[in-house]
Amino acid sequence: MSDTALIEKVLEGNEHAFRLLVEKYSNDVFRTVFAVLRDQKEAEDAAQEVFMKIYTSLSQYENQGFKTWMTRIAVNHAIDVKRKQARRREEVVDALEQQALGTPRDSIEKEIIENxxxxxxxxxxxxxxxxxxxxxxxxxxxxxxxxxxxxxxxxxxxxxxxxxxxxxxxxxxxxxxxxxx
CATH class of the missing domain: 1.10.10 (Arc Repressor Mutant, subunit A)
Structure with missing residues (x-):
């Protein structure tokens, strides 16, 4: 069955048609996300999130090449996940540095300004x-x-x-x- 036919069925409420799309493209989405994240567990989670985004955005799809459209969503989501990871690491490092230094009162002001x-x-x-x-x-x-x-x-x-x-x-x-x- 073609992607267009499956998409039409999904938009009509057929969940089985979406499962078929997921099965057809799960490897492609995983490989795309893994190429950015370089971590299997994170890539698996992100791939599931990508399919949720695809499902909720399917009504906006304009028949311009499903695989390309889907890959763009996957890449953008993976980049967002990578940015969040970097921010979390930065926050953890900041917290550990603070703990190690035992922040005196005068450095709190400096810390607020830097933040x-x-x-x-x-x-x-x-x-x-x-x-x-x-x-x-x-x-x-x-x-x-x-x-x-x-x-x-x-x-x-x-x-x-x-x-x-x-x-x-x-x-x-x-x-x-x-x-x-």
Missing amino acids: DQRKLVRKRLDELPENYREVIYGFYIAEKSYQQMAEEQKVQVKTIETKLYRARSWMKKNWKEDDFS
Whole structure:
């Protein structure tokens, strides 16, 4: 049965048709998510979440190539999961550092200011065009090498260099130092 026919049946309320779509594409979704997350358990969980997103978004699908549409959802979700993991790690490291230092009162003020600055920087990073945000985040926050990012995005190292150059240029043009104080 074709994808279009299965999608129509799902939209009519046929759950079995959706199960058939899941069976047909589960390996593709898993491989896509795993390529970003590099962790089997996380990829399995994320793949299930992707299928839930697909199910709830199916009414918005416009017959432009189901596998492509589904893969785009999977990649975006995997990137979101990776970002959440990085934020959680950062919060855990911050908490452990605080515990180890036994925060005196005067450093609490400093900590609040630094926390506000971190939030501001994250907010400003979200303003970056999406194609730049990924390389800026990967290079400066996740501290990945050009080679790592090129492998993850399945592009040449030169492409990553170009994206970073353009992202930096965009930031210089659109942001002022006063925006971060």
